[in-house]
Amino acid sequence: MLCIQDLHVEVGGKEVIRGLTLEIKAGEVHCLFGPNGSGKTTLLMAIMGFSNYHITSGKILFKGQDITSLPVNERVRLGMGMSFQRPPSIPGVKLAELVEICKTKGKDILAMAKELNLTEFLERDLNVGFSGGEIKRSELLQLWAQWPDLLLLDEPESGVDMENIALIGRIINIILERDGLKVGPQESRVLVKKRRQKSGLIITHTGMILNYVGADRGHVLIDGKLVCSGNPYEIFRFISERGYEECVRCACLPGGLHE
16 A cells, blocks of 8 residues: 655755655554654655655655655545644634535535534634644544545544544544454454455554554654564553663664564
């Protein structure tokens, strides 16, 4: 689904992503961990093709096509979708209007809005006066309507209360065609692949989303480089117990990338 080859990305003249290689197969969901300033959001923005994130070398392939030089709108048409950590508020644009633009054939906006408890928000200006959780649900409504093949999520649990994180996890699973699957550490390596073709890359700080969305593989990004890849639940447990400082120490050991 997604193949990133030796990617280097600059933002404001500073190199942020430094030689990153990553492959996500169809039907797989990967989690990306890392301390603040490590380049996680930069990576997602570069994958989506935002112009402020300048790719200096390397390639991004999506469903076998080189999209390194394609603009954002063409990547979206090919089947990419992204939920932002801090999306803008847009006065004058109603949520319903934007969702209608995103909508693919056969999607029922009212039914989806009801599932996300957003019916009363459809005629409100996009994200204006929305709480953190309402913004996250608004983002998911747009993505659900779009129905992308590759879902990029930047901290979907950030700013969401405990009451709504289960709802957000359930809708993410629907978009990823993982609804009905059990989630947990014991399921992390062997997940039923029944009818799953959609893929995801999820940035998470708290790791709470892993309680609701099954992940196949995890990665740790530090200083623009992937320093560790493996079982996402084991990686998160290690980070929770020992911190990213230990990840930095491990990354400096002979052999570099490790499982």
